[in-house]
């Protein structure tokens with residue numbers, strides 16, 4: 296498209312000669328002789344550049360300039376002044392003119408200014424595209440989702456990002472993307488240049504939690520040889536991501552609540568209130584309502600956190616998003632492993648769409664990594680996807696469980712033993728269920744008869 300230039304000058308000679316000259320230079324030109332016509336032409340012709348004479352009969356260019364800019368701030372205005380009228384030129388620049396030029400001038404001089412305007416516009420466009428693509432990158436690569444439920448999630452993230460200090464609760468099963476959402480909120484907010492710190496409430500020992508969060512004063516407990524800042528202080532201005540909030544001990548929950556409400560705290564052993572500005576994002580895969588019933592979670596904290604909550608649906612409820620995600624992961628691992636697998640067979644797609652996906656997006660990602668690494672065909676086939684629908688839907692392993700964690704603290708703990716015990720337990724149940732029918736028991740367990748037999752020989 297040609298650059299459009301509007302000449303606003305009351306001298307007919309200038310309109311004609313400058314107009315023709317610019318047309319010869321391949322610009323598109325319109326001319327007017329007064330302020331009123333100028334504004335009309337601005338609307339009709341939508342120029343990129345306006346060349347505005349400072350003196351238009353009894354009108355002053357400085358009165359017209361702001362009206363043009365007010366109508367469309369992107370129109371660049373170049374003021375044409377009488378030689379030596381520097382004061383007006385400076386005024387014009389303050390009012391938003393791009394530049395000024397002293398009359399009389401050569402066509403080349405004005406051409407140089409117009410070219411500078413074009414360069415600036417191109418640069419602005421580039422920056423705009425870059426900004427936009429950054430945004431798309433954030434949502435497009437890290438948070439893929441076109442299902443209406445995921446679109447709602449994305450819309451919420453945008454709103455939350457703009458409202459800089461609301462507390463957010465992210466809920467969803469393991470692997471549904473809670474970490475991804477927390478990062479998206481932080482990275483889209485004005486806090487993005489400050490830190491986001493993630494604290495896992497399940498893995499921070501209970502007795503250290505308060506001092507981790509809020510810091511401590513010298514001598515406040517045995518071993519406190521110096522004063523130490525807590526995470527809330529360190530991350531001032533940024534975001535604190537409290538993962539697995541459902542595992543936070545009750546006494547810490549009340550301290551957190553007070554902190555969220557007052558935005559200030561005291562270090563352990565400290566007397567002074569410390570004020571900080573942090574946004575709290577909490578996440579959990581636990582049923583907090585149930586935890587409240589069981590007196591494991593404070594109702595008041597729940598309400599405080601739940602002002603805005605984001606629920607991430609399980610992967611199996613996201614329909615075609617499964618294929619969308621699988622395709623993205625396929626591209627990713629194609630690159631990583633230098634492969635060239637071009638897609639999925641229909642059968643493979645069916646398999647992906649009908650699987651349970653207990654581990655949600657994380658599991659899908661892992662399955663794809665393996666399939667790409669081992670796959671040697673043109674497409675991923677059903678065979679490349681080792682997905683057997685798990686039968687025991689009600690057996691749920693909750694790795695966040697405190698019982699399990701305490702077990703791990705035992706120095707004699709052995710994973711192998713644990714697995715053996717578990718195998719024994721389920722084999723027994725399966726045998727009972729099947730009335731000691733080995734074929735049936737093997738089927739229940741998802742094992743071959745031979746594999747079951749081998750285990751029976753080993754354990755019983």
Ligand SMILES: Nc1ncnc2c1ncn2[C@@H]1O[C@H](COP(=O)(O)OP(=O)(O)OP(=O)(O)O)[C@@H](O)[C@H]1O
Nearest residue numbers: 437438439468469470471472473474475580656657
């Ligand atoms: N919508 C999505 N688009 C692309 N990748 C995703 C999406 N959701 C999750 N992932 C990827 O899946 C994996 C698991 O996501 P994430 O760690 O955020 O889950 P989580 O809900 O925090 O899990 P957990 O409860 O175990 O902490 C990550 O590798 C993440 O990049």
Ligand SMILES: [Mg+2]
Nearest residue numbers: 473474538578
């Ligand atoms: Mg997580």
